[in-house]
Amino acid sequence: MTVERAVSLGGLAVLLAGFVAVSIWTPGSSGFFPPCPVHALTGLYCPGCGSTRMLYYLAHAQPWTAFRQNPLGFVILPFLVPAMILSALELPPPAAVRRVMAVHGYRLVIALLVVVTVYTVLRNLPAAPFCQLAPGGC
Template identity: 40%
Template structure:
């Protein structure tokens, strides 16, 4: 039994819609002002910046065209945005064609490498010599 194309596209469309709604919210509700968003649980509990800390402020700055400030808030997430976009396009194209998503970017070795990168970034951005990575 084949799945209709519209059903195959539900996942990519839902992710796009959620991202668009989130982008609109972050564009209009400034995360630089305290009290608009909850604080990072990792930062609150440990005092360490997690890999996502500064992500909302990065998105706000990017949506307002301030790329240098966005880079200052979270360079890793900013640099990974094209990768996430590429993966979403590959997912959408695969859904339209009705074929399973097979990508070199989601193989176990790449996934483990990405997790190691996140771990190293998490540790490094909290070291005294790497304050440039802190939001």
């Protein structure tokens, strides 16, 4: 088993376990889920803050409320899960994806890092409309 496959299988297992857990327990009120350590220590929202609640609302068929908990996570999830499944099954990505990654792979990684950084800064600004990016909005 390759390291990449092990990481993908582990990530899928954690995602599935989290989805099952949020189907059973309510984040924030059950005491089952720990708070975000970044938010607990700094008071700032990290890029992942709100992801547990996002999964909770997706598990309970409330996509708009899920989106409001973590907009970036909501947008990335439909791309991340299939990529993890393909990697876990050791299947190659579609040809179009391979071509794009061969030409723009490094730039896409840099662009994603920039998007995540800007998102993190904006969601911590206390003024509208940026505070809408924080978990639950303003």
